[in-house]
Amino acid sequence: MSAAAAARGRVVFVGAGPGMADLITVRGADRLRSAEVVLFDSLADPALRGLAPKARWIDVGKRGRTGVAHGAANERTSAGQAMINALLVKHASEGKRVVRLKGGDPGVFGRLEEELEALAAAGIECEVVPGVSAAMAAAAATQRPLTRRGSGRSVSLATAMTGDAGIQAGHHADTEVFYMAGRQLALLAHRLAEAGWPGGTPACVVSRAGWPDAIATDHTVATLADATALHAGRPTVVTLGAGATPIGTAPPRREHEHEHLAQPREHDRNRPGAPRQTLRARSTTTP
């Protein structure tokens, strides 16, 4: 390897967004196009490969895991993380232009810290391209802004998965968003009640936000566990409080079923919603 080739080697961390390929940034797509090696987590949209067909794509995600947003990064073992760190250092040291593709935004529950540390220790240049985080994707899919006039002036992003520490929940902001919550909804509901959230607090559960088959369902803290079956096996985000409430006069909403956000039902558009305190596993669709 020539000194010039070694000097060229660098790693660009790219936020792929919440899933579907066209939610990557233009800058991220450009970095992918010039990549020679791409390390990705298994949840990345296969369509992203079309941006760098000649690159070597290496799947470093944990296979067979579902129900978690942002890939399985937060459940990765230390050994698995060490392997990823070593691969990044190896390919960049060989002079390759490496892209490390991460779900959502790399700096939010992406374990970016550990990979940056390994590359800093090896003296390898890095760049970070931000991405759309799952909380924002869920809010866009449901057309429910995370901040609201008067009632929603702060947003908290937390993960429902904390490894050995078990699940955590607090009452910190007007709107709270929990990542990677799909398999822990009953426990999350319990912790939220313990933290002082009233049982009637609205909770919107969105899985596969940003995809054509995204599903959003309305619940409350008291009925949150009902969402488990509706979103089973899908990357899931829970939005709680001010940002979970529908906008405007008539959110499309139907009882006892769920459907894809991409299939709006026009005749539901002007149906008044029931009081949100009484919603139980009721589903919502938005155009």
Place this chain on the structure above:
Amino acid sequence: MSAAAAARGRVVFVGAGPGMADLITVRGADRLRSAEVVLFDSLADPALRGLAPKARWIDVGKRGRTGVAHGAANERTSAGQAMINALLVKHASEGKRVVRLKGGDPGVFGRLEEELEALAAAGIECEVVPGVSAAMAAAAATQRPLTRRGSGRSVSLATAMTGDAGIQAGHHADTEVFYMAGRQLALLAHRLAEAGWPGGTPACVVSRAGWPDAIATDHTVATLADATALHAGRPTVVTLGAGATPIGTAPPRREHEHEHLAQPREHDRNRPGAPRQTLRARSTTTP
């Protein structure tokens, strides 16, 4: 106007990202390309116009205001907002494909709620395309992830501008990010101290994140006011706590001056940083 034309009219809210045109999503760029009318805030990168050169671009931002992230949306008067709402309804009702371009992510301090409400009341179909929010852009520019192993498990997004209620600050999450803080840093520091943040808590101030001339400076809660002059007149984000600390062994850092993130100084790369408690208006650059 034909019924078909009226039916076609719709509004797509697009998150433009924190500023520079290539931080928009691919989906957002696609929506811009097919727009006939674009309503934008004055901070949007002029390069975005290249995506829709034949569209009618209408500047609805408050001119002459600087020092705020995400446009001047949060300072907009009710009359100004009503005018924007009316323009959105008017153009969509005329059958136009309208894009409402918003800085950052539309659902985070973007006053999206008010515009969605107006369009829902008028029966106009909407879509929301999420974007990169300023907090994530600042974290990417400084290569400082908002979440950290062990010490940074939650992130709070808040605005330092609350209109008539004055500035607010709390101690809610391991990492707190304040939007639109540029002109209020002294007051923000005061409120943070009142809320119980120790004076030595690291605070990273980033202005024009995502642009080639982004500036990042390191401070503490006690010295945060020193950042005012360094970032004067620029959209500014303050990151506090776990997510404000540099990564790895040797963050590039220099005393008593600031410089652009796009001009890394190689010889600073391996210089050990001083303890963060003693940082005073010290600047940092990252490659």
